[in-house]
Amino acid sequence: MAHQQHQETLNVLHECMEACNHCFDACLKEDDVKMMAGCIRLDRECADICGYLEAAITRGSAYVSELASVCAKICDDCAEECAKHDHDHCQECAEACRKCADACRKIA
Template sequence: MAHQQHAELLQTLHDCTATCNHCFDACLQEEDVKMMAECIRLDRECADICAFLEQAISRNSPFVSELAKVCAAVCEACGKECEKHDHDHCQECAKACFKCAEACRNIA
């Protein structure tokens, strides 16, 4: 089964989704939310595509490779935005995003 073959990637996707959701929520609590707008937007984009790819892999979708390519691009963009901010939640998110982007590129 595809989900067993990709167990490590599924966990990486799940972790990235959770980390992006945490960053999204924490950014909304920051004093200057306007400054965090792009980070918040990309956190949502990244969490959504990671969750979708996780589901696609689990159901053995024929589009996994294409979705993984898109997921890698979104994760990379989110990681680059998050690393611009000094907040711990942004730095943790950047690391999770870069790890996920690399894992996605490996199956794309």
């Protein structure tokens, strides 16, 4: 299985997807949801691309490098947005996104 060489990246991608999904859900429960709109939007984008890249790696897609590059960009953007908010879920998401962006750049 070709994806076994990327097991660490798969783990990081999955953790990032989970952190983004948790942040997304928690942001929807905040008092000022409108203020969290950018964070919510990027959480969705990031979770989706992380899940897609995870699937692409496991099936041996020829586009892993390109997808990893896009994933790193989205993770960077999500980390930057989440870091603007003091909520624990946003700070945890920002950290997971930074870690994921770094992992993605290594395979891009």
